[in-house]
Amino acid sequence: MSATTMSGEPISATTAAEHGVDLLQGDTGEWELVVGLEVHVELQTRTKMWCGCSTDFGADPNTNVCPVCTGQPGALPVVNEQAVRDATLLGLALNGEIAPICRFHRKNYFYPDLAKNYQISQYDVPLVNDGWLDVEVPTGDGQSVSRRVRIERLHMEEDTGKSLHVGDTGRLHGADRSLIDYNRCGIPLLEIVSRPDIHDADTAQAYLRELQSIVRATGVSDARMEEGSIRCDANVSVRRPGDELGTRTEIKNLNSIRSLGRAIAYEAQRQIGVIEDGGTIVMETRHWDEGRGVTETLRVKESVTDYRYFPDPDLVEITSPAEKVEAIRTLLPELPAASRARLGEAGVTPEQAAAIIATGLLPWFDDAVAAGADGAAAANWLVGDIAGQLSAEGLRIEAAGLTGAHVAELIALIEDGTLSTKLAKQVVAGVIDARGAKGPAQVAEDQGLRQVSDEGELRTIVEQVVAANADTVEAIRGGNDKAIGALVGQVMKETRGQADPRKTNELLREVIG
Amino acid sequence: MALSADEVRHVARLARLALTDAEVEALAPQLSQILAYAEQVGEVAAQDVEPTTHPFALRDVSRPDEPQPSLPREDVLAAAPHAEQDRFGVPRIVSEEG
Amino acid sequence: MVLTRLSAVELAQKLRTKDVSAVEVVEAHLERIAAIDGVVADGDVWRAVPADELTSRDIHAYLHVTAAAAREHAADVDRRRAAGDDLGPLAGVPLALKDVLTMRGAPTTVGSRMLEGWLPPYDATVTERLRAADLVVLGKTNMDEFAMGSSTENSAYGPTRNPWDLGRVPGGSSGGSAAAVAGLMAPLSIGTDTGGSIRQPAALTGIVGAKPTYGTVSRYGLVAFASSLDQAGPFARTVEDAAHLQTLIHGHDPRDSTSITDTPADLLTTLRDGIDGLRIGVVTELQGDGYEPGVRRVFEQALERFERLGAKIVEVSLPHAGYGLPAYYLIAPSEASSNLARFDGVRYGLRVDAPTAEEMNAATRAAGFGPEVKRRIMIGTHALSSGYYDAYYLQASKVRTLIARDFASAFEQADVLVSPTSPTVAFGLGDKTADPLAMYLNDVATVPASLAGTPALSLPAGTAEAPDAPQATLPVGLQIMAPLLRDDLMYRVGWAFESDLGFTPIPAGDTAVEVA
């Protein structure tokens, strides 16, 4: 591509050295990796970008369609005002400058899932310019380093329909025909273009994760990669340190943050290999094959793509006067960086804080703390056992009916000795089974799950166990302290696992003497 | 400027028009003549002039984010040259998306 | 009383007093259509006979006649009138709709094979408003394919003939709508004007046609040619009828982002106020060489008439008007190349089968579009393409700014501007089809107002001979251009001129269609 951005300015990239990132070692010397990311976010407005059709995900094919979004002759677009507000809010969250006047252009290309055969997008004057994002990149030793990635622009556009490829393979290649559903066509889409300021796969992944968290914090989208509500393409090139930017390839089909990292690492090595073998990098789009772990040529451009951008005469300019921008700024929620700081003060470890934010559990954390839970304990349960059980069940926390109050209740039951950690995990399972219709205390009561910590009751059981295991008792008295574990196990068995382990231990020692 | 036959074919590819050789041969001089006429706009000194895309400087036209009824699917698919599984059918797609 | 000769206002009056019924009015028009237009008059929707079966006596103004729906609507209007319902001022008056506006219940073809038989799933805003006002739609009229042309010879369904002389064109692209009104097959019709497509056919068929201020009539449901220029407007045989019809269709539409929110001018209150003391600007650049002698003579007489009526003639200049046509032939095809991309054989209209989607698109477009449409798509695609955009599309858009500025300063010196509508009278069928550029020159006087967005009206100013027929009597049109949103002023000037002239806009003579 040309060495200028869409707004016509020269492309500027940072260097690996500025970011303290190691260079890549090739056979002929060192290489610097240069990556820029294009992220698409589907907005969660109620209606599409240009028409009043619903944006519901998963509706029957071609039921959320009208003359506008199916490109019927004579139909005209009208901007969804909420989409502009959402885009502005996200732009502010990304530290961007909101353009006082912006407009829409047509990007002309033929594709069956694009009903008008042009996409309404923004070109030389996008809504948002010059943002940035500070991302925390883990260094592998439990610590992290902060790197700033500049954002060139954020612009508004529309999504395309979905093609179902019918034939042998179900994939595009090998299909004998395709069937188009325009439900998704016209859903508001934001494109966020980073500067080529990324020099390793870890930073790319951290950037995408941070962006996803910010999108969720602002509430403009659920940003789910698996449902396509956030998508990422990577522009990858390599160069000798100090050289001009190398020819880049664009990698598509990155379906997870993990594939983003793998694909960048693979593509960097591939490009270095090609150049070191005397070849040249071809500007092209490459497809990431997750199964085989390789990128493949998707399209060799026979002629340079020519989108023939021009201002859409069906739409008018959008202005963002300072008052409007400031009013939207007041709607900015706490952003992940601030949340991380706050969680740290509440005693949550950085890893857990990152996990809580990335998985969207912050509201549950806040609710639990508001209901009296200790921050560290709430974080432990949320990203530990609760997340584990939900993931095993394939459920999202809201679908499971778990609330922050439930978490607080659970922790209180542990703290007052009613539940052991082990029992508490069973209680979590019970709450999930009931989809939240029963809280932890109710589940514990219904299932008779409570620690036996009443001293009189426990002492009787301990005495019975000691009497029935004379050999073991002898061994302990003879100095085999570890053998006490077997007696604890016996007590647990007698109490169906509900004995308080600490107290059991104490009583055993006391009775054995 | 005069358009060559190859340039005509290039433009036809962009416009997704299958032109016969005869059409290409006929179009090259016609398009060249029309462009030569249209190129008169270049005689106007307009470096500092803002382009006009609308006679009226309307701004900020938008609609509230309120759902409106969609069309019945039958009405939309009725006009489709090929419909299958409630979708619009097309032959095998060879190129990749823009 | 011959109902088809009456104006809309006269018909409305007789309908109001129940001298005639809406059904009778519709039947009279259907009868005339069946007699002279070349339609197969049976079934609910009558179809025009195929192009190769049309005779040289068939006007071929209509592509489809919605006979059953028109009769039903008329009967309903009569019922409601009998019941004492409060009806609109033109309720029960029939009209014809250019086949570029969508209407449920009949095909919308846009004069193209691409959309042959297409039944639109929705109504255009203009269609909705006309129906709400109880005007009875007689049918959809012939046009140059996708409104690209100045003679209606680019229709895929055969050319329309000029009722004044069946060997001549009615102008275009709204030639069918103009011929329907001039040929007494409707008192009113709707056309669309992008660079002159209402005004030029109005001039060539001796009737009134107006392009309203851009943005005052909704484009929702108007199959786009050039979005920043397209505007629907009225055809009628009198200025007053045209003002009434425009009143029914203009006004803000939230479905069109370019629709102006201001209340449009009241076109009727000041209609008869006269023009005493008004300054009428004659545009230096829109006269002289290139205009036929007959046209120039009639225009000179028109200026004298204005002076007699108390107006002051002033000479004004639109210095960039000469660049209007070159700019137009870059801007309009550029927008068209994008607007017409949606015709790809996937969702509606024609499909030509091929092994791949890409080949299917290309083959469908090759078969579905006619030569002029292909030419303009090619010009527009080239003008927007990488490396040419700045010199073509962008430069043309800047010239457009300069032309709009020219108009603004001219309107400081004059209240309205006038020029001949067309440099020629109606020309012969086939005379200009071989030379695209010669055809484009028809729009030289109408394009500047299109680029500036200003309202412009064409009305008959007299008749003249043709260069190829010294004995011919063919109408000559006068164009009146007014400042943005001052559509009222052009109607007022037009009405004063028309009342003084006393022109009878009904063709007569050996070559003309029979006058019933």
Ligand SMILES: [Zn+2]
């Ligand atoms: Zn829609």
